[in-house]
Amino acid sequence: xxxxxxxxxxxxxxASTMAGGWQVKMGASAIAPTSDFNLAGVGxxxxxxxxxxxxxxxxxxxxxxxxxxxxxxxxxxxxxxxxGVKAVKIKHLPPTLTVKYNFKNATGFTPYVGIGGTxxxxxDEQSTGPLAGTEIxxxxxxxxxxxxxxxxxxxxxxxxGVFVDVRYAKISPEVEVKGVTTFDLDxxxxxxxxxxxxxx
Numbered sequence: 001x002x003x004x005x006x007x008x009x010x011x012x013x014x015a016s017t018m019a020g021g022w023q024v025k026m027g028a029s030a031i032a033p034t035s036d037f038n039l040a041g042v043g044x045x046x047x048x049x050x051x052x053x054x055x056x057x058x059x060x061x062x063x064x065x066x067x068x069x070x071x072x073x074x075x076x077x078x079x080x081x082x083x084g085v086k087a088v089k090i091k092h093l094p095p096t097l098t099v100k101y102n103f104k105n106a107t108g109f110t111p112y113v114g115i116g117g118t119x120x121x122x123x124d125e126q127s128t129g130p131l132a133g134t135e136i137x138x139x140x141x142x143x144x145x146x147x148x149x150x151x152x153x154x155x156x157x158x159x160x161g162v163f164v165d166v167r168y169a170k171i172s173p174e175v176e177v178k179g180v181t182t183f184d185l186d187x188x189x190x191x192x193x194x195x196x197x198x199x200x
Contacts, residue, residue, distance in 0.1 A: 023058040025069075025163060027195025031076055031094075035186035043083035047187050052076045054193055058100075065104055069114065069147075071096040071167075079128075080175075080185065087131045088175065090138055092122040096169065098147045108154060108161075114147035118169045120187075127177070135178035138185075143171035151197055160198050167191040 029052050036046035058069040073094050080088040098116035122138040149165020169191070172184040 021060045021062075021200055023060065023067075023197055023199040025056045025058060025195055025197045027054045027056070027163070027193040028052070029054040029073070029191050029193040031189050031191050033078070033187045033189045035188045037186055039082075039181065039183050042181060042183075045080065045082055045183065045185065047078045047080050047185065050076055050078055054191070054195070060102075060199075065102045067100045067102060067112075069098050069100055071098075071118075078187075082130075085129050087127065087129050088136055088177075089126045089128055090122050090136075091124045092120055092138075094169070095119050095121070096145050096167065098145055098167075100147065109150050109152050111150040112147070112165075116145050116147075118143055118145040118171060120171050120173045122173060131177065131180070134180065137176040137178070139174040139176075141171050141173035143169055145169045149193075153197075159200070160196060163193075163195055163197050165193050167193070 030049060031052055032049040033047040036044055039045050053074040054071060056069050056071045058067050060067040071094065075091050075093055077089065077091045079086045080090065096116065096118040098114035100112045100114035103111045120141040122140065125136040125138050127134040127136050145167060147165055147167045149163060151161050151163040153161035169189055171188065172186045174182065175185045176182045
């Protein structure tokens with residue numbers, strides 16, 4: 001149901017608003033998985049937190065408070081531990097598209113909220129530690145994403161500003177450890193981002 005609502009939100013922006021403006025954002029993020037779980041017969045499985053470079057492109061629809069932002073993060077690497085011992089290493093891309101509502105006002109602060117979808121595109125899976133040499137396969141996964149933050153543009157700035165935001169993604173890619181087990185890796189990360197913005 002939630003995925004359908006997100007799709008409707010993405011498609012609901014009118015085609016008549018295509019005379020808006022663009023913004024480029026360059027940010028640094030802390031990606032913090034929020035879930036771990038006890039895999040029967042194996043142990044507690046948890047992905048670690050990582051730092052990443054997270055540029056994005058945003059389009060503002062003319063004469064509306066709405067915009068659409070596409071997150072284009074650099075590849076992110078995670079170590080997955082079982083009972084505190086590193087066992088799997090994966091790299092992935094997390095492209096995320098959100099439709100945002102910008103609360104415009106008379107100050108330099110513009111708060112915003114957004115909802116949309118995200119993807120988990122994995123490659124270069126490696127087994128380490130006690131699983132070294134075991135074949136690992138991680139499937140692509142799609143899920144919901146939410147966003148909350150603000151952009152600040154100083155009074156003497158023509159186009160540039162700074163922004164802070166927090167994103168949450170609901171995502172659980174399937175991990176197959178050949179000949180051992182298959183499980184859904186509940187990552188559900190919170191992404192904390194700080195960076196610069198430039199509006200054209």
